[in-house]
Amino acid sequence: MKKFALTGIAGYIAPRHLKAIKDTDNTLIAGFDPFDSVGILDSYFPNTHFFVEFERFDRHLDKLRRQGEGVDYVTICSPNYLHDAQIRFALRNGAHAICEKPLVLNPWNIDALLDLQKEFEKKIYTVLQLRLHPEIIKLKNRVEQSPAKIYDIDLTYITSRGKWYDYSWKGDIAKSGGVATNIGIHFFDMLTWIFGDFINCKVFVRELHRMSGFLQLKNANVRWFLSIDSNDLPLNIKEKEQRTFRSINIDGNEVEFSEGFTDLHTETYRRILEGKGFSPEESKTSIEIVHNLRNQPLASKGDTHPLGTTKKDS
Numbered sequence: 001m002k003k004f005a006l007t008g009i010a011g012y013i014a015p016r017h018l019k020a021i022k023d024t025d026n027t028l029i030a031g032f033d034p035f036d037s038v039g040i041l042d043s044y045f046p047n048t049h050f051f052v053e054f055e056r057f058d059r060h061l062d063k064l065r066r067q068g069e070g071v072d073y074v075t076i077c078s079p080n081y082l083h084d085a086q087i088r089f090a091l092r093n094g095a096h097a098i099c100e101k102p103l104v105l106n107p108w109n110i111d112a113l114l115d116l117q118k119e120f121e122k123k124i125y126t127v128l129q130l131r132l133h134p135e136i137i138k139l140k141n142r143v144e145q146s147p148a149k150i151y152d153i154d155l156t157y158i159t160s161r162g163k164w165y166d167y168s169w170k171g172d173i174a175k176s177g178g179v180a181t182n183i184g185i186h187f188f189d190m191l192t193w194i195f196g197d198f199i200n201c202k203v204f205v206r207e208l209h210r211m212s213g214f215l216q217l218k219n220a221n222v223r224w225f226l227s228i229d230s231n232d233l234p235l236n237i238k239e240k241e242q243r244t245f246r247s248i249n250i251d252g253n254e255v256e257f258s259e260g261f262t263d264l265h266t267e268t269y270r271r272i273l274e275g276k277g278f279s280p281e282e283s284k285t286s287i288e289i290v291h292n293l294r295n296q297p298l299a300s301k302g303d304t305h306p307l308g309t310t311k312k313d314s
Contacts, residue, residue, distance in 0.1 A: 002026040002273065003070075005061060005095070007086050008077030009050070010035040013100055017075050018044040020269040029064070029071050032057040033078075061093050071095050073272075080182075081175040084109050091120040098125045098272060102185050103280055105177050107288045110280045117280075125277035129264035130190040132271075135257040139250075140194045143219065151195065151220040153250050154305060159183055160230035160243040161209075171208065173294070179211045181290045184226045187248075188215070189286035195220035198285050201292055202299040205308050212308025213293060223305040232307060 004021050008014055010033040018040065021028055028045040031038070034052055041048050051057035064070045074090035076083055076099040084104045090097035103126045104110060113124055130136055143151070161170075169175040176182050192198055196218025203213040210227040225232075230243060237245045248255040271277050 002072040003029045004073045004075055005030040005032075005057075005071045006075040006077060007032045007057075007082075008079070008100075009033045009038045009041065011077050011079075014077045015040055016265040017077055017098075017100075017269075020266040021045075021075070023263075023266045024269045024273060026273075030057060030060055058089070061095075065094050073098055076100060079169040079175055080105055080177055081169070084113070087113060087124055088116060091116050091122045091124070094120070094122065096123045096125065096272075098127070098269075098277070100127050101189070101283065102177060102181055102287055102290065103283045104287060105181070105291070107284055107291055110284050110287065113280055123277070124280050125272050126280065126283045127265065127268055128186065128189055128193075128278045128283065129268055130186050131193055131278070132264050132267050133257055135255070136190060136194070139255060143194050147219070149219060151250050153191070153195075153220050153222040153248065155187055155191070155222055155224040156245065156247040156249075156305070156307065157183060157187060157225070158227045158229070158232045158245045160233065161228040165228060166208065173208075177290060178206075178294055179209065179226050179228060180293045183228065184211070184224070185286050185290050187224075188289045189283065191215070191220065191222060192217060192285045192289070195222075198289055201289060201296075202302045203293050203296060204299055204302065204304050206293070206298060210308075211293065212305050213299070214303050214305075215289070221303065223303055223308070225305040225307045227307075 004026060006014065006017060006028060009031040022044050028048045030049045032051045032054055036052055038050060049060060051060065061071060070093060072095060074095045074097055076086045076097060078086055080102055083099050087097045087099055117124055165171050170182055198217060200216040201213060205212040209229045210232065212225040215222040215224060233245055
């Protein structure tokens with residue numbers, strides 16, 4: 001049984017990690033979040049030591065380490081801009097780090113973390129769960145059978161968020177990286193994993209609630225649209241009162257992968273515990289892509305997504 005600590009317990013993604021720790025027969029020793037709405041712990045690890053002050057959390061883990069009872073892993077589910085610092089914190093405490101995506105906001109931060117891995121002789125793992133989805137694996141296998149083919153892809157992902165979004169850290173681009181980082185980075189990682197090296201990208205729409213652009217990969221041309229605005233949902237989705245729509249259309253054929261997400265975090269943990277987790281190097285390409293999308297000038301023309309031409313944010 002491995003011992004875990006977890007930062008960001010009150011956040012959206014933390015329950016998937018709590019479940020993964022429990023499902024792999026391990027235990028959560030300590031947790032931190034500045035917000036105390038963490039009753040979810042009762043469903044998984046009610047005896048976890050919980051802290052709302054990072055300094056006390058730090059002191060507790062340091063005390064355990066000095067007593068020879070330190071944690072083996074620190075899982076990081078905190079806001080994006082804190083990932084880099086908390087990965088460093090994990091390594092300094094003699095633990096491996098498991099970090100939600102994005103691993104960091106800027107690609108050059110990865111180089112520094114690789115140096116720290118060597119210095120502390122501990123591993124950093126990131127969560128790239130779409131690479132473990134059975135349908136995505138099947139798609140990758142099919143693409144590898146035609147290595148010279150160039151595919152035409154439309155990626156559409158709309159996941160509605162309420163007014164709270166603008167007032168949270170997610171609405172602050174300096175802290176979250178914006179829409180492309182918040183909701184798009186796992187799709188960009190998936191696409192480069194399947195269709196090869198990143199070559200070029202353009203951005204046609206860059207707003208607080210939506211982004212759209214074009215991505216050129218070794219084996220694919222991708223028109224993409226990302227949005228958190230429910231007004232962008234297709235009519236048939238609205239009529240079903242659903243708040244999320246995802247679509248990947250490849251050469252006119254829809255790729256269905258709406259099911260099968262339930263246990264991907266647990267499978268991620270199983271791989272990590274077997275020493276097969278995803279490394280910082282494997283996340284670097286998608287981080288470079290979203291960094292470019294965040295900072296490069298808007299393009300005035302190009303191959304645009306059908307939904308990606310109209311400015312709507314005020």
